[in-house]
Amino acid sequence: MISLLINILILLFVPFLMIGVIKKTKAFWAGRKGVSIMQPLWDFLRLMKKDSVISETTSWVFKFAPVAGFASILFAALFVPLVAGKPIFNIPFAFVVFSYILGFGKFFSLIAALDTGSSFEGMGASREACFSTIVEPAFFIGMASIAALSQNYTFESLRLILKNAGTYGYLIIALLAVTLFIMLLIECCRVPVDDPTTHLELTMIHEVMILDNSGADLGLITWGSAIKMFLFEALIANLILPVSLHGWMALAAFLAVVFILAVIVGTVESSMARFRMTHVFEFIFIMSITALIILALVTYRMYGG
């Protein structure tokens, strides 16, 4: 019971801190002092209090989309292992449910972008929809491969790789971590795929879709995307942390991994510019390639040698 409560608290509040850490890291590399780590939380609370402006073109879809997006992310979170490795809803084939639930939210945020009749927002929607067509198959190949390896179809398979793959396990873990990290950068729209702080609408992906959202809607969207990023970090944490950790040690290690990943994201953002839109595909294909290498390794482990 306590671990459930802790997990829920972590799920709801750590994402804000994580975004704060990213901001702090970027400030550090830029030689600034930066805002407080808690600032994203204060921003969120301020947004919740604000009135909103809604475009006259929009219909109910526009109002429903932030809710659908946030609910789908929160619901998907229940299938993802956080601390202690067990998700709240621990079912087989959870990664399929996870992706499709996120798809539900994505569907509505895409059509909400078209709902405004804007000349820019469709552009972001088009890009987001297009990128995920390449991301998802790679994710499925990776997850299906490791599920086959341990014959365990829940997300626990992330923690069983070493046990079943021997020394290859380290390589598989490393490759899967890279795959998931690239997926994080794409799905959560970070540099080098997208720049969340850019000021030019033409180059945006996620930010341009929510140009017309304001007030509580915008608050829900930012909170949702922070949680989404946190979920991918949680997957990576469960992948790389030793299985033997228990209790408070597990909690500390989990949080450490989450914040270290946030620092890495911040460092990547400070050290490179975003790609030209045409080069983004090449970047995404790296993920397909790592997924295919995982498949090859798993195949070799199961049938070869």
Added chain:
Amino acid sequence: MEIYFLALGMLFAGALVSAAVKEQWKFKICSVFSLIASAMLFIPAAAVLLTGGTLKQTVYMSPILGNVEFVIDPLSAFFVMVISVMSLLGTIYANGYMKPYLNKGMNVSSHCFFLMMLITSMILVVTVQNALFFLIVWELMSLSSFFLVIFEGEKKEVISAGIKYLVYMHLSVIFIIAAFVLLNIQSNSLSFADFAAVLQNNANLANIVFLLAFTGFGIKAGFVPFHNWLPDAHPAAPSHVSGIMSGVMIKTGIYGILRVLLFVGTPSKLVSYTVLIISVISALYGVLYAITQHDIKRLLAYHSIENIGIIGIGIGAGMLGLAYSNPVVAALGFAGGILHILNHSIFKELLFFAAGSVYLKTHTRNIEKLGGLIKNMPYTGLMFIIGSVAICGLPPFNGFISEFLIYAGMLQGVPASEINLFITLIFAIAGLAMVGTMAILCFTKASGITFLGNPRSENAMNVQGDVSRVMIIPMGILAFLTFFIGMYPQYFIGAVLVPVFMFIKNEAVMPVFNSVMELVSVLSWYFFIFLIMVLVLFALRAVLNRKTQIHNTWGCGYDRANNHMQYTASSYADLFISTLKPLFKRVTHIKKPKELFPKEAYYELEIEDIEEAYIVKPLVMWDEKLLAKFERIQSGNIQQYILFGLIFLILAIVGMIYFGG
């Protein structure tokens, strides 16, 4: 079983009565008779699905046909259920859709007659177990649907689509006849029951027969590369016909494949791989081309190809499960595939009806000319969005359940004994995932551009009010069904299970299947939580957003954006299409601006199906060239023709004496 014949009689009577009455009564008569028939068909079908038994009646038809067996086994019962319900909704919808066509001197009588004949023949196709009679009703089905397609036959594109459809259907029937003739020669019988016995011990013959039947029935179902008739025929037909054709008629092709699979018993590995690979290709190809289309009904037609592919993936996985004697994979694969037949018929009919309503109100199918319709047509818009979410396979709607079963089946099969099975299944999983995300791209385009944003043309601007209630209600029922199956999948999987166990004669699969059923019912609880989450959050949002201002859309400081500055369907799809350039044939029509003050200039991009451009068209050209050589014997002289006939007869007799022995 008597009630079944009575229902068939009812449908036929409906066809005759509707031809006799006044025009404004015709569709009402059709609906009433098909309502009665559906209610009557429901009784034997439900009885079979609940008890798992089989109803049988043998009727002596004629010396040629011999005894014709009418059988409702679980597989037939499932299809009878789907066909009767979906066709009924189609005839109700037709009441509203056909209103503008009444009393205009169009041939509504024959339309009604063939509509009822189509329903009758579809019911017969799935229940008759005599090869020759099957072919007769199969042909009846193809012909009546052909006449339905060419309802607006005065339009050139409609008649050419109709003829293309007819040609494809007859190609299909050639392969089916070939398969049945092979079986007939071996078994000396026309009864399906005897066919199974022949194939049990003859693996080569089973392979050949199955591949022939798969080709024949696959043309009907629309597997790639035999899909080409679908994207032409569906836009040409009236919307309720497209709904019935895409929702149920193409599924009779799947029925044929499943029926032949029952003759075969355990398929060989070769054919199982063939089915799975062709299905994955069909699914990807269908959705890929759906993204390029801007004619909303053509887009939906390409999506039928995709969904037939998904059904095929389920069946292919099931066949691989049988071939590798892995009953768990087989059970889940078949269950997912067969459930997807039901699911696809529901949401595809829903989408075609909604698209038809849009066409009725705006007189255009080009989504580039639409937009903002949700404000004037709120119900149709809601229905289309629900259908879109369902067809993308997103929870908590029905498409997710069947795709989830297929995933579960393939993942269970993944730790396989053989490396090629392992790799194939992993790639099929990845393919299915890709299809899902591409469907999201396609349907956000279709629903977003059609219903949201600002109107893009006069047609879309001048829409007054939603369609009539008689069209909304069938759509509402379908939308409710998509949601209901998504929330309570247990009951429907239970119904699907009975036909599935015709393929798997292994009771050992029950425990695993029970665990999956348990998983699905757990999921349905989770979806309740999801639903509550969405509703609570939506209420919360309304509370938080009490004070809202209305302003125009943010245009980067520019305040006078108009409807032509919106993102269009082409630009929405362009990023994706330009990434996959080699897979499309792009035809551009350009008129460049000339002179100092250019008056007219345009740029038009059209995407042609590569299968049509590089395979079908060259074949037809080659065929025309060949046939042109025979023009010389067409003199118009009747005496000469009689001479040809005589020569042919003599050759035939000589041949018979020579070869007949």
